Amino acid sequence: xxxxxxxxxxxxxxxxxxxxxxxxxxxxxxxxxxxxxxxxxxxxxxxxxxxxxxxxxxxxxxxxxxxxxxxxxxxxxxxxxxxxxxxxxxxxxxxxxxxxxxxxxxxxxxxxxxxxxxxxxxxxxxxxxxxxxxxxxxxxxxxxxxxxxxxxxxxxxxxxxxxxxxxxxxxxxxxxxxxxxxxxxxxxxxxxxxxxxxxxxxxxxxxxxxxxxxxxxxxxxxxxxxxxxxxxxxxxxxxxxxxxxxxxxxxxxxxxxxxxxxxxxxxxxxxxxxxxxxxxxxxxxxxxxxxxxxxxxxxxxxxxxxxxxxxxxxxxxxxxxxxxxxxxxxxxxxxxxxxxxxxxxxxxxxxxxxxxxxxxxxxxxxxxxxxxxxxxxxxxxxxxxxxxxxxxxxxxxxxxxxxxxxxxxxxxxxxxxxxxxxxxxxxxxxxxxxxxxxxxxxxxxxxxxxxxxxxxxxxxxxxxxxxxxxxxxxxxxxxxxxxxxxxxxxxxxxxxxxxxxxx
Amino acid sequence: xxxxxxxxxxxxxxxxxxxxxxxxxxxxxxxxxxxxxxxxxxxxxxxxxxxxxxxxxxxxxxxxxxxxxxxxxxxxxxxxxxxxxxxxxxxxxxxxxxxxxxxxxxxxxxxxxxxxxxxxxxxxxxxxxxxxxxxxxxxxxxxxxxxxxxxxxxxxxxxxxxxxxxxxxxxxxxxxxxxxxxxxxxxxxxxxxxxxxxxxxxxxxxxxxxxxxxxxxxxxxxxxxxxxxxxxxxxxxxxxxxxxxxxxxxxxxxxxxxxxxxxxxxxxxxxxxxxxxxxxxxxxxxxxxxxxxxxxxxxxxxxxxxxxxxxxxxxxxxxxxxxxxxxxxxxxxxxxxxxxxxxxxxxxxxxxxxxxxxxxxxxxxxxxxxxxxxxxxxxxxxxxxxxxxxxxxxxxxxxxxxxxxxxxxxxxxxxxxxxxxxxxx
Ligand SMILES: Nc1ncnc2c1ncn2[C@@H]1O[C@H](COP(=O)(O)OP(=O)(O)OP(=O)(O)O)[C@@H](O)[C@H]1O
Ligand SMILES: [Mg+2]
Numbered sequence: 044x045x046x047x048x049x050x051x052x053x054x055x056x057x058x059x060x061x062x063x064x065x066x067x068x069x070x071x072x073x074x075x076x077x078x079x080x081x082x083x084x085x086x087x088x089x090x091x092x093x094x095x096x097x098x099x100x101x102x103x104x105x106x107x108x109x110x111x112x113x114x115x116x117x118x119x120x121x122x123x124x125x126x127x128x129x130x131x132x133x134x135x136x137x138x139x140x141x142x143x144x145x146x147x148x149x150x151x152x153x154x155x156x157x158x159x160x161x162x163x164x165x166x167x168x169x170x171x172x173x174x175x176x177x178x179x180x181x182x183x184x185x186x187x188x189x190x191x192x193x194x195x196x197x198x199x200x201x202x203x204x205x206x207x208x209x210x211x212x213x214x215x216x217x218x219x220x221x222x223x224x225x226x227x228x229x230x231x232x233x234x235x236x237x238x239x240x241x242x243x244x245x246x247x248x249x250x251x252x253x254x255x256x257x258x259x260x261x262x263x264x265x266x267x268x269x270x271x272x273x274x275x276x277x278x279x280x281x282x283x284x285x286x287x288x289x290x291x292x293x294x295x296x297x298x299x300x301x302x303x304x305x306x307x308x309x310x311x312x313x314x315x316x317x318x319x320x321x322x323x324x325x326x327x328x329x330x331x332x333x334x335x336x337x338x339x340x341x342x343x344x345x346x347x348x349x350x351x352x353x354x355x356x357x358x359x360x361x362x363x364x365x366x367x368x369x370x371x372x373x374x375x376x377x378x379x380x381x382x383x384x385x386x387x388x389x390x391x392x393x394x395x396x397x398x399x400x401x402x403x404x405x406x407x408x409x410x411x412x413x414x415x416x417x418x419x420x421x422x423x424x425x426x427x428x429x430x431x432x433x434x435x436x437x438x439x440x441x442x443x444x445x446x447x448x449x450x451x452x453x454x455x456x457x458x459x460x461x462x463x464x465x466x467x468x469x470x471x472x473x474x475x476x477x478x479x480x481x482x483x484x485x486x487x488x489x490x491x492x493x494x495x496x497x498x499x500x501x502x503x504x505x506x507x508x509x510x511x512x513x514x515x516x517x518x519x520x521x522x523x524x525x526x527x528x529x530x531x532x533x534x535x536x537x538x539x540x541x542x543x544x545x546x
Numbered sequence: 547x548x549x550x551x552x553x554x555x556x557x558x559x560x561x562x563x564x565x566x567x568x569x570x571x572x573x574x575x576x577x578x579x580x581x582x583x584x585x586x587x588x589x590x591x592x593x594x595x596x597x598x599x600x601x602x603x604x605x606x607x608x609x610x611x612x613x614x615x616x617x618x619x620x621x622x623x624x625x626x627x628x629x630x631x632x633x634x635x636x637x638x639x640x641x642x643x644x645x646x647x648x649x650x651x652x653x654x655x656x657x658x659x660x661x662x663x664x665x666x667x668x669x670x671x672x673x674x675x676x677x678x679x680x681x682x683x684x685x686x687x688x689x690x691x692x693x694x695x696x697x698x699x700x701x702x703x704x705x706x707x708x709x710x711x712x713x714x715x716x717x718x719x720x721x722x723x724x725x726x727x728x729x730x731x732x733x734x735x736x737x738x739x740x741x742x743x744x745x746x747x748x749x750x751x752x753x754x755x756x757x758x759x760x761x762x763x764x765x766x767x768x769x770x771x772x773x774x775x776x777x778x779x780x781x782x783x784x785x786x787x788x789x790x791x792x793x794x795x796x797x798x799x800x801x802x803x804x805x806x807x808x809x810x811x812x813x814x815x816x817x818x819x820x821x822x823x824x825x826x827x828x829x830x831x832x833x834x835x836x837x838x839x840x841x842x843x844x845x846x847x848x849x850x851x852x853x854x855x856x857x858x859x860x861x862x863x864x865x866x867x868x869x870x871x872x873x874x875x876x877x878x879x880x881x882x883x884x885x886x887x888x889x890x891x892x893x894x895x896x897x898x899x900x901x902x903x904x905x906x907x908x909x910x911x912x913x914x915x916x917x918x919x920x921x922x923x924x925x926x927x928x929x930x931x932x933x934x935x936x937x938x939x940x941x942x943x944x945x946x947x948x949x950x951x952x953x954x955x956x957x958x959x960x961x962x963x964x965x966x967x968x969x970x971x
Contacts, residue, residue: 094849115851130846132839133962143839144850152831195850311567 044070044105044121044202044234046091051100053086055443057435060086062258063100068203073225073235075249075266077242079278079475080447081433082255084238085127088205091236092124093117118144123196124205127238127446127473128384129188133181137174137191138163141198166197170227184335186217193224204228205236208446210244211473214333214501215538222248240447240475242271254278279477287483287508290491294511295324298464298495299345304354306340314340316519317354322464322495327486329498329510333541337519338499339381342468345497346378347371348386358464372401377457381468381499387453390442394434395423397441398456430455431481446473451482458485464495471505483509503541507534515540571644575635578648581655582628585621589658593617593665600670607799617665624658660923663932674926675806681925682911682918683813683879684709684889687872688896689903689910690817690824694865695740696905697828698858699841699963703758704743705869706893707765708736712873714769717884720786720877728786729874736870737863739765744862748855751967770886777884788882789813813871813879817911820868824907837861841961844968854968869893891944898947904958920946 046068053061060083068074078084089095091102093111101108104120111117117124131140142159149155163176172190180188189209196204210218225248228235239245245252246266254262254277262277275283299322306315315337322328332338343349345356347368356364358374366374380386388397399408399419408419423437432451434444441449450473457465467486471479486509490496500506506513515523515537523540525532597617601610631647660669688705695702712732720728739761746757777784789811798808807814828834839847840857848854876888895917902916903909924942927934 092849113851114849118851124849126849130843130849132842132846134842134959135839139835143835143847144852146832146835148832152833154830154832154835 046122046203046234047103047106048087048091049101049103051087051090051097051102053083053090053095053097059258061090061097064255064258064260066253066260068234068236070202070234071229071232072251073229073237073249075245075252076236076238076255077240077245077252077274077278078255079477080451080473081445082278083258084255085207085445087255088124088207088236088238091117092122092205094124115144118199118201121200121202122205123199123201123203125189125192125196125207125209127207127211129185129192131180131188131191135180136176137178137180137183137194138176140180140191141176141195145199162198163194166194170197170224170231172224184217185212186214186220189213189217189221190224193228201233203234203236205238207238208240208473209237210239210241212334215503216333216542218244240473240479242274242476245274246271256280275476278475281477283476283480285476285480287480287487289487289509292325292491292511294326295493297321298324298359299497300357301345302355302357304341304344304356305352306337306344306349307352308340313519315344318516318519318521319354320514320521322497324463324493324495325490326511327490327496327498327509329500329506329513330516331503331506331513331537331541332501332516334501336516338516339468341516342378342381342466342497342499345466346376346380369401372460373405375461375463377460377462377465379453379457379465379467379470381472383449383453388441388449391440393438394427394432394441394444394452395420395437397452398423398426398437400456402460426455426459427452429459431478447475447478450474451478454482454485458489462489462494464497465489466497466499468499469501470498471500471502479505503534503537507532507537513537517541517543567644571635574644574648574651575632578628578632578635578651581651582625582632585628585655585658586625589662590618590621590625593621593662595666597661597664597666598668599664600668601672602801602805603672606801606805608801610801612668613671615661617661620661621658624654624661627654656923663927663930667930669926669930672802672805674922675802676809677922677925678915678919679806679810679814680880680918681921682914683817684872684875684892685896685899685917686817686911686914687813687820687868687875688893689899689914690820690896690907691736691865691869691872692897692900693828693903693905693907693910694824694868695862696900696961696964697841698837698861699844699961699966699968700744700747700858700862701754701758701965702740702743702862702865703755703897704739704761704893705865705896706889706891707758707762708739708866708869709873709876709889709893709896710762710769710887711735711739711765712870713876713888714765714773714873714884715870716874717784717786717877717882720874720882721783725787725789725878728878729789729871732870732874732878733867734870736873737867740863740866740869741859743866744859747967748858748862751969754965754967766887769884773884773886784883786878786882788880789878811879813875816871820871821907821911824868828907833860838961840968841963844963848968848970858968872896895943895947901958901960905960917943917946 048064048066050063050065051061052059052063064087076084086095090097093114093116102111103109109120138156138159141163147155147158160176163174166172167174172194174187174190174194180191210221213221225235237245237249246269249266252264252266252269253260256278272282301318301320304315304318305313308314318341330338340349344351347366351364355362358376363371384390403409403414408415420437427434427437430451432455433448441452444452454470471482474482486496498506498509511527513525513532514521517540525537595617596614599613601613628651631651635644635647688709691705691708692702712735715735716728716732719731743757743761746752747754773784791809791811794808798804828838836847836852837857839852840854844854873889877884899913899917900910902913903911920942924939927939928936
């Protein structure tokens, strides 16, 4: 099956998210789609899967012009999408999620889950997916959830699979398994569209690459002839440096001191088990680890979102174990949350309102009970420009921003406050190379100005590039510690520790 | 990932951790001890003689003899049991079975209370259980209506108004066309208000709470006006036949169980059938799966071609029909006459039953039985002449609601999208 997009244009009010885009998708081929944050990749794919209707242009399937009135039509035509933000019902089982919308039924509308289960098993086998048909989605790791999304698409016998940033949330191990699945699918004659911000991934897996910038196709090419720097330049429009320059800094006094911290998850399982660590001013401490090993709970406790079951947290000599979130902010702790949509932003609020969520009460923005909005707007406009947040205005609701631009907004808010300790959870997740470069530079700048930075990332390269000291977390414990001042750190040894081998 | 390493064991140095469960257990312990003290210090000294509970009527097919217990002694035993359960909560491992202990403790406390109230007198236990079921019906049906709506993420505050509309229409049409006609009209009017609510919140995206309040006020105002102005003059318009109890052969003759479950009117049988059908619909059919998906993650349902808006319309309308049926209970199922505001907040208690029942039809039904029990208890106690002012006794169902929702529900989880309108694009 061959799908052709011709002259697709999609506008959101003033913004032209897609500007007469031509694109061809062929069977047995992986098309890599690359582009900076807000370039219009997700929008284009939402048009292709029937969720948005284009303002101009047409979709041709095997040469036939086709109009989709909704996602159901696209599914009918054999086009399936795995969305950037998963579309799974957390309290449903795998099978229930897979069959939803195309349920096998018996007498009296009876749901034939047994048949669904059987088919899930068959798909499992055909593509080497290994998913338990009865697993409850919310208990599954992200990597498995993703495979459920793929099964969902295959269950609808789709011939075209669109994968929007599928690897953003995966561990390196999971990415490898994921690529194997992609190979299977390609060999089975499926047409695939693969969106990512990771250049080495796109070079590794795709057969063809198209680059999108500001709603237009700005380049196409063969991965064999392209290199990372070339791709980065096509995408951003300027050369990008991949290595951050880091001047040696003598760390100052201890800023954050964690002793014997134990934290529980909501279900009373132990998430963080008697962890002790410290962060000094002028140093970046990186916490590496596969997701789900307690890093999230650790950040939540340090920032006051979750109570500590045991142990103490000291900041600048003060015990802050039971101090309120707001007090922590005013004391100078900045927090870039892991999940921007849950803990960082309010979707319906404007860019400017989101920008002052945690300091609207400071004398800078308020006099007495009154917020001085014109100051807020001006200062937001400056920050938005500094951090290259692509938004039509500071009045735009944040939910309309692309994923990467939402992330940049959070980072802008936290880094433009006067903070002494920055707790950053996955600060560059879903960002394009240009923005990653920028945020890394800003984190290093903060460090040089004497800030302490606690960086949590599942991206080992990011930790290696930034951190002065590296801690590895596994099952709630710190299982290994490395100091870059004592010589270069062995990447594979960290990888092993992340998998629990250091024990 | 293939990890063969074992979980690090740190039992030796494990600090004593204050888990949420331990805290919950301690709270429950305090409650149980307080109940024990109440039974031992207030109820026991005040009870003398024998408490007689009647289990059957002499006219029954298989009469049972009465249950007679020495009042003071049994209350002391109950107090001891409560104290034991309470203390256990503070001991090691007390956090296990903590909710079960609390539930059991409450049962024991209620039993002790009943013995105190009956001391020296006789009391028909079967009669009270039968009344429990009857009085639980509007609550159960209200709760079921709530379940149907909230499963598709529409909060239905208007259940109270739908009950009232059903009661009113049942009386009016019932007076003119007879019981069946009245019942059908009540179901129809409930469905109509359900449809209106769906239109307001789904199509016009009005705030769900406000839309519900508007419907409640509208129904209350209209029915009060008509009943005070028109029914006063034309009494034949408010004089509907009442559905009598139908005894199911054989099953109805079983002692205790028979009168409670198998000698009831069509509202009780209808509610039980609806609970069964709703459970089948929500959890075993294609439409039910789609409905639940719409309540949990409408966007996901939409991307899979499920029509979110239509699903909400259908379910909220169905919910309205169930509430309309429940409303007819007030008139066609009991007195045959409509009185102003006669639903008395049963719709809201129904919502509480829905929450207590964890958004499950069977759960809501069982929760409604708890409230029905409180309701029939207060009624019977008034007859026994206990030294508690009747105003306080009448509060029992509402107090039970507050205790249950605030204290016992714990971490019940509503459908994830509950109350949120869905906007495409
Ligand atoms: N629903 C919407 N309403 C208004 N504007 C929107 C909406 N969705 C997207 N946009 C705008 O369209 C542009 C393209 O967004 P899109 O989500 O397609 O970017 P993207 O390439 O997927 O970026 P990212 O890599 O950050 O996910 C952005 O400027 C965004 O602000
Ligand atoms: Mg995107």
